[in-house]
Amino acid sequence: MIPEVGNFLLIMAFINAIFLGTLSFYGAQTSHQGLIRFTTRAAVSIFVLVLASFICLTISFINNDFSVAYVANHSNSQLPVYYRISAVWGAHEGSLLLWVLILTGWMAAVAIFSKSLPKDLVARVLGVMGLVAVGFIAFTLFTSNPFERVLPFIPIDGADLNPLLQDFGLIVHPPMLYMGYVGFSVVFAFAIAGLLQGNLDHKWARWSRPWTTVAWIFMSLGIALGSWWAYYELGWGGWWFWDPVENASFMPWLAGTALIHSLAATEKRGVFKSWTVLLAILTFSLSLLGTFLVRSGVLTSVHSFANDPVRGRFILIFLGIVVGASLLVYALQSSKIRSKTNFGLYSRETALLFNNALLAVVTFMVLLGTLHPLIQEAFTGGKSSVGPPYFNLMFSIFMIPILILMPIGQQINWKQESLKPLLTKFWLWAISSFLLAIAIVVVLGDLQPMAIIGTTLGLWVLAGCAKYILGQAGKNASLTAGMKKISRSYWGMIVAHLGVAVTVLGVVLTSYFSLEKNIKIRQGETVQVEDFKVEFYDFKNTQGPNYISSAGSFRIYSDSEVLTELHPEKRKYNASRMVMTEADIDAGLFRDIYMVMGEPLEDGAWAVSVYYKPFVRWIWLGAIFMALGGVLAISDKRYREKRRLKKQNAAPSDGLAKAGSEEADNE
Amino acid sequence: MKQLISFLIMIASFQALAVIETYEFETEAQEQLYTEIIHELRCPKCQNQTIAESNAGLSEDLRFIVYQKVMDGETKRSILSYMQERYGDFVLYDPPVKPANYFLWFAPLAVFLIILIIVLAKVGRRKVTPEE
Amino acid sequence: MNKKTVTAIVPIVVFIVLVVLFWFALDNDPKKLNSNLIDKPVPEFQLPALQNPEQVFTKADLPDELFLINVWGSWCGPCHIEHPYLMKYAQKFSIPIVGVNYKDKTIDGLKFIKDKGNPYHMIIADQQGNLGIDLGVYGAPETFIVDKMGTIRFRYVGVIDDRVWNKKLLPIMEQVKGSDIQPVATQ
Numbered sequence: 012m013i014p015e016v017g018n019f020l021l022i023m024a025f026i027n028a029i030f031l032g033t034l035s036f037y038g039a040q041t042s043h044q045g046l047i048r049f050t051t052r053a054a055v056s057i058f059v060l061v062l063a064s065f066i067c068l069t070i071s072f073i074n075n076d077f078s079v080a081y082v083a084n085h086s087n088s089q090l091p092v093y094y095r096i097s098a099v100w101g102a103h104e105g106s107l108l109l110w111v112l113i114l115t116g117w118m119a120a121v122a123i124f125s126k127s128l129p130k131d132l133v134a135r136v137l138g139v140m141g142l143v144a145v146g147f148i149a150f151t152l153f154t155s156n157p158f159e160r161v162l163p164f165i166p167i168d169g170a171d172l173n174p175l176l177q178d179f180g181l182i183v184h185p186p187m188l189y190m191g192y193v194g195f196s197v198v199f200a201f202a203i204a205g206l207l208q209g210n211l212d213h214k215w216a217r218w219s220r221p222w223t224t225v226a227w228i229f230m231s232l233g234i235a236l237g238s239w240w241a242y243y244e245l246g247w248g249g250w251w252f253w254d255p256v257e258n259a260s261f262m263p264w265l266a267g268t269a270l271i272h273s274l275a276a277t278e279k280r281g282v283f284k285s286w287t288v289l290l291a292i293l294t295f296s297l298s299l300l301g302t303f304l305v306r307s308g309v310l311t312s313v314h315s316f317a318n319d320p321v322r323g324r325f326i327l328i329f330l331g332i333v334v335g336a337s338l339l340v341y342a343l344q345s346s347k348i349r350s351k352t353n354f355g356l357y358s359r360e361t362a363l364l365f366n367n368a369l370l371a372v373v374t375f376m377v378l379l380g381t382l383h384p385l386i387q388e389a390f391t392g393g394k395s396s397v398g399p400p401y402f403n404l405m406f407s408i409f410m411i412p413i414l415i416l417m418p419i420g421q422q423i424n425w426k427q428e429s430l431k432p433l434l435t436k437f438w439l440w441a442i443s444s445f446l447l448a449i450a451i452v453v454v455l456g457d458l459q460p461m462a463i464i465g466t467t468l469g470l471w472v473l474a475g476c477a478k479y480i481l482g483q484a485g486k487n488a489s490l491t492a493g494m495k496k497i498s499r500s501y502w503g504m505i506v507a508h509l510g511v512a513v514t515v516l517g518v519v520l521t522s523y524f525s526l527e528k529n530i531k532i533r534q535g536e537t538v539q540v541e542d543f544k545v546e547f548y549d550f551k552n553t554q555g556p557n558y559i560s561s562a563g564s565f566r567i568y569s570d571s572e573v574l575t576e577l578h579p580e581k582r583k584y585n586a587s588r589m590v591m592t593e594a595d596i597d598a599g600l601f602r603d604i605y606m607v608m609g610e611p612l613e614d615g616a617w618a619v620s621v622y623y624k625p626f627v628r629w630i631w632l633g634a635i636f637m638a639l640g641g642v643l644a645i646s647d648k649r650y651r652e653k654r655r656l657k658k659q660n661a662a663p664s665d666g667l668a669k670a671g672s673e674e675a676d677n678e
Numbered sequence: 679m680k681q682l683i684s685f686l687i688m689i690a691s692f693q694a695l696a697v698i699e700t701y702e703f704e705t706e707a708q709e710q711l712y713t714e715i716i717h718e719l720r721c722p723k724c725q726n727q728t729i730a731e732s733n734a735g736l737s738e739d740l741r742f743i744v745y746q747k748v749m750d751g752e753t754k755r756s757i758l759s760y761m762q763e764r765y766g767d768f769v770l771y772d773p774p775v776k777p778a779n780y781f782l783w784f785a786p787l788a789v790f791l792i793i794l795i796i797v798l799a800k801v802g803r804r805k806v807t808p809e810e
Numbered sequence: 811m812n813k814k815t816v817t818a819i820v821p822i823v824v825f826i827v828l829v830v831l832f833w834f835a836l837d838n839d840p841k842k843l844n845s846n847l848i849d850k851p852v853p854e855f856q857l858p859a860l861q862n863p864e865q866v867f868t869k870a871d872l873p874d875e876l877f878l879i880n881v882w883g884s885w886c887g888p889c890h891i892e893h894p895y896l897m898k899y900a901q902k903f904s905i906p907i908v909g910v911n912y913k914d915k916t917i918d919g920l921k922f923i924k925d926k927g928n929p930y931h932m933i934i935a936d937q938q939g940n941l942g943i944d945l946g947v948y949g950a951p952e953t954f955i956v957d958k959m960g961t962i963r964f965r966y967v968g969v970i971d972d973r974v975w976n977k978k979l980l981p982i983m984e985q986v987k988g989s990d991i992q993p994v995a996t997q
Contacts, residue, residue: 247731254726285814289821296825309832311725311840323836331829338825342818355806361797368793376786382828383773383782385835391778394843396720398728398771405786427806527713531700609698618698722843722948735913736948739939764946766846 014079017067018158021108024060024115025148027053028141035138036207039131050134050141051122057144058112058119065112068157069099078165081105081157087171087586089557097182098172103306103322104157106185110302111147113186114193118144121197121222128218135204136197143196146329154322171586174558180240188233188260192298194226195267198274199295202288203337206344211288216278219291221645223274227267228641234260235634246592246607248527248622250630253402255310258381259301262374266294269370276363280425281351283360286367288348292341296334297374303330309385355427362420366413373409377402407461414468414515417508418475422482440478444470455524455625465519472512476505499647507640510633517629526623529609533616534563540621543604544568547617558582560593563608563617567597579608579619603627699738701745712748715757716741720769728771845946845954845965852879852960853944860911860919860933867934872960876987877906877931878979879954881942883914884922886950892969893926899975900929902994905983909933912942912950955979957986 031053038046068081072095077083085105086098100106118140125133151157175181201219205211237260242250251257273287304310307323354360380397387395418440423433448466452458484493497505528540537546549564562580566573575597582591597604602625609618703709713730719740721732729737729744740761747757761769773779847853852869859865880896882889900907909930911919916935923933936942945954948967955964964982966974976993984991 245731249731252726285818289818293821303832307832307836309835309838309840320836324833327829327832327836334825335822335829338822342815342822345818346814352804353806354801355804356798356802361801364797364801368790368797372786372790372793375789379782379785382831383779384840385831386781387778388838389831389834392844393766393768394840395767395773395779396769396771397773397782398718398720400718400772401782409786409790529698529700607698612700618700620698722946725841736939739943743943762846764846764943765948766844766946768843 013067013070013074014076014158014160017064017071018152018156020060020064020067021111021148021152021158024057024064024111025145025152027057027060028115028144028148031057031141032138032145035134035141039134039138042131044130047130047134050137054115054118054122054137054141057141058115061108061112061115061148065099065108068105068108069096071158072096072099075169077167077169078160078162079157080159080161083161083166083169085169085172087169087557089586090169090172090177091556093182094172094177098176100185101172101176101181104151104155106189107147107151107155107306108157109186110189110193111144111151113189114140114144114147114196117193117197121200125218132204132208135207136200139200139203140196143200143333146333150322150325150329154325168586171557171584174582174584174587174589174591175244178240178244180236180244184233184236184240187229187236191226191228191230191233191267192260192263192301194222194229195263195291195295195298197222197226198270198291199337202291203340206288206340209344209347211284211348213278213281213284216274216284216287220271220274220278221650223267223270223291224641224645227264227271228638230260230264230267231634231638231641234264235631239631242627243594243596246594247620248525248594248605248624250521250627253380253399255312255381256305258377259304262377262381263294263297263301265370265374265377266290266297269367269374270294272363272366272370276360280354280360282354283364283367284350285345285348288345289341290367290371292334292337296330296337297378299326299330299333303327304381310381353426357423357428357430357433359420359423359425362416362423365416366420369409369413369416373406373413376405376409380405407465410515411464411468414472414511417472417511418478421475421504421508422479436478440474441471444468444474451520452523455520459523462519462523465523466516469512469516469519472508472515476509476512479505500644500649503640503642503644503647505640506643507637510636510638510640512633513629513636514633517626517631517633520626521624521630524625525627526621528621530619530621531612531616532619533614536616537568541623542569543574543621543623545619545621547619555582557586558584558591561608563619565606565619567604567621575604577604577606579606581608598628600628601626699741699745703749708748711754712745715744715748715754718758718771719744719761720771722765722769842967843946843948845962847946847954847962848964850962852954852956852962853941855934855936855941855944857934857936857941860909860916860923860935863916863935867932869960871932872908872956873906873931874960875906875958876983877908877956879908879910879945879956880930881910881912881945881947881950881952881954883912883950884918885914886912888969889951890926892951892971893922893929895969895971895975896929897927898994903991906931910941910945911935911937912947913937913939953979955982955986 031050034046035050037043038050071079071082072086073092075082075086075088075095081102081104085102086095090098098105100109118137121133121140122137125136198219201215201222205215237257238250241252242248270287270290273283273290276282277284277287303323303326305312307326308320309323380402383397384395387393419433419437422436445463445467447470448463449458451466452462480494480497481490483497484490487493487496526541530538530540530545532538532545532547534547534550537544544567546566546568547563548566551562551564553560553562560580560582562578565577565579567575567577577595577597579595580593582593583589584591592607594605594607596606602623605622605624607620609620611617701712703712716730717728719729721727721729721734721737721740723734723736724732729740743760744757747760758770767773773782775783852872854869856866856868859867882892896907899905907930909932911933914935914937916937919933919935923930934941945952951969953966953970954962957963963986964979966978968974970979972994980991980993
């Protein structure tokens with residue numbers, strides 16, 4: 012009964028979305044107030060319907076209703092209840108429903124939080140999102156319905172959730188990532204609505220900025236969580252593989268990062284309007300493209316869903332319609348957009364232009380690398396691969412100028428500045444970064460040129476942030492007084508850039524100075540691994556909730572001091588008979604020690620891997636800083652003030668004045 | 679049946695089962711070379727994994743071959759081309775710089791240079807007027 | 811049309827190209843690899859016969875007419891499905907099938923043949939899998955078409971049944987041989 016209710020609710024949401032997607036445009040065009048009011052209510056009710064439908068599926072999972080095919084294939088009665096809940100989005104059908112839920116959630120949020128915006132614009136924005144929802148709900152209902160029953164032969168028990176996914180990481184990673192992916196639909200909808208109305212002034216940038224930032228925060232955290240999950244769960248110490256599925260999430264993130272910067276320029280200076288609109292369209296298009304790549308099976312990936320070509324065609328057609336129509340609207344309307352171009356070569360505008368150009372090129376590079384095997388096959392019929400060696404090299408090449416420009420870009424003036432005084436401000440910081448980088452590299456290992464360059468750049472960005480704060484202090488009585496003068500949105504920028512520096516340092520240092528050793532070790536034995544000693548002192552078999560575990564216990568010594576005790580495991584899952592390795596990690600701010608149990612060898616010894624990974628935590632720590640920067644930016648007082656002012660009197664153009672005063676802060 | 683087989687293949691490739699070999703090397707350079715090479719070769723039968731990460735039997739065999747060849751003193755280039763001769767470009771995660779891959783290798787840089795030239799030409803020559 | 815509109819059309823064009831590319835890519839199985847040995851000679855080998863470890867096969871022992879190389883193992887599930895078809899073709903056609911018993915135990919390989927029949931002209935025991943790697947084998951069963959000069963002309967990865975035989979292998983064998991071969995009747 013419950014699955015049928017869930018299905019019915021989803022169909023209701025579908026019908027509602029069709030109405031929303033059509034009537035909103037008609038209402039906005041004819042200024043029909045009733046219809047315009049309807050759009051807000053429809054958006055909220057669609058969300059409620061999808062939420063209820065999602066809860067129905069969750070209940071089926073909790074109740075172990077194996078008559079539902081999706082539940083039978085991805086759950087098991089032995090599965091702990093929290094994994095039964097997260098199993099809802101553990102595979103294609105359910106994760107698609109989660110996607111729809113989040114999309115409609117964003118839609119409802121736009122409906123609720125846009126009271127101060129022109130009503131007809133909001134109606135169009137909701138209309139665009141409604142149409143996107145129509146496509147995704149149709150995709151769920153017609154090709155991937157999670158509510159389908161297996162009748163009359165109901166399985167006695169379920170096939171189990173893939174053990175890899177029975178993990179905290181999986182509970183949080185997909186929802187976070189989808190919040191980001193789908194969140195970009197808001198700025199996309201604003202762009203399309205603006206294009207349709209034909210008046211894209213700086214206001215649309217102001218309105219869509221906080222939405223974009225929120226989506227970007229989720230996406231940053233979602234990607235970082237995925238990377239962290241892969242690191243501790245997959246058991247080979249890697250944290251980024253340039254797999255098509257990872258790239259599918261990385262591309263919208265890169266484009267979204269560019270978008271945040273160009274939206275800032277558009278809002279404050281009225282420049283790059285046309286490009287910003289295109290970028291908004293492209294960012295969400297890349298989200299859709301990601302969905303296609305992950306769910307169609309055109310590319311092989313370690314974590315793609317089980318898929319069939321019918322689904323692939325469905326998304327491709329949908330992608331074609333959405334993106335094709337958007338680009339068409341853009342082509343027809345973009346000539347009406349008037350941007351200002353009043354800035355010189357040495358200006359913040361140019362710096363942001365290069366930021367965008369570089370991020371766009373990096374996005375293009377990732378796209379090209381991901382799709383190249385397909386392009387190649389279309390032309391030559393042969394299979395080829397593009398992997399980490401390509402991506403790492405190319406990514407580094409383009410990251411170098413991005414990182415060099417970052418501190419300069421955050422301090423250069425708008426409009427125009429002369430070059431010489433600018434450079435004299437920075438050279439001392441650059442040299443100190445370089446010297447400190449050499450010192451760090453010497454401490455950690457050999458003097459590898461690439462490691463020095465990377466470390467220098469990370470420190471350079473860090474120095475840029477410090478310099479900015481000190482610069483403010485210099486203008487004020489004290490450091491704290493100076494820090495108080497900096498607006499929240501500038502703090503946001505500094506903290507996010509700090510995050511970039513932290514991630515860069517983490518990536519560089521862990522890539523160049525990690526140790527990885529496979530050793531043969533018997534119980535009771537102690538083996539020397541580089542500078543450490545590893546002692547294998549115990550071995551136990553234990554029973555888990557739905558698996559049997561074999562765990563070794565190890566002590567790691569540096570000289571004679573015990574650094575840590577680790578208990579890596581092998582687990583055999585009862586339902587799927589799959590064997591999984593569970594690495595044990597001693598995590599630290601400056602280094603991780605990571606151990607994996609291998610196989611027992613002939614002579615009673617075990618093969619184990621020991622990894623020493625310096626600064627690996629910094630990779631994710633940096634992402635947390637970036638997200639925090641985003642949070643600071645949207646908590647800026649002008650967003651709150653706007654609403655308060657709005658209540659006082661309906662003066663719409665307070666934003667410019669605010670932005671102006673903020674610039675004054677900065678100079 | 680076909681579906682069952684592909685299902686089984688999927689399950690097999692999904693296991694996070696680290697296969698750990700304890701090969702012994704004479705020098706650190708050999709060990710580094712070995713690690714480097716197995717991280718650049720793609721397992722031909724897996725979804726998308728290097729032979730270092732994959733626990734497929736074939737990857738195990740290929741790792742052993744790499745190990746033997748490293749111990750025999752073969753160069754990285756000759757080991758990679760040994761694999762390429764048998765399994766094609768597919769096994770090379772580092773796509774060779776050859777005409778078919780020129781676009782892959784040079785297009786991003788070319789696009790960036792074009793943008794750079796346009797920006798320098800347009801913005802560089804611009805006279806900035808004081809704000810109204 | 812002004813310049814701006816023209817530039818704005820570029821994204822659409824790129825996008826359409828991509829969609830077309832994806833549309834056709836959906837038909838390809840990304841897991842199937844082409845052989846890199848097409849139009850190259852069968853690699854050299856020196857391996858024992860499965861039925862008689864004393865006897866050593868080399869490339870010179872291969873048939874000097876059009877023949878098939880079938881890579882199989884008793885451990886390989888799909889090979890069990892394929893086997894009856896090979897039996898049928900061995901009886902019906904005068905095309906020799908050379909078996910490569912790939913990464914198998916001799917006992918298991920022999921038992922497989924004893925229980926299910928032997929469709930092979932000769933069986934090479936490749937216990938270490940070296941010939942398999944030289945042939946670029948990545949998943950049994952795999953079947954190669956080799957011409958009388960000893961040049962590999964085609965490879966099929968996966969189970970051969972009547973449909974594959976008639977649609978994929980026969981046309982190539984006819985082309986290689988230069989004469990017609992009667993297709994098998996499918997059930």
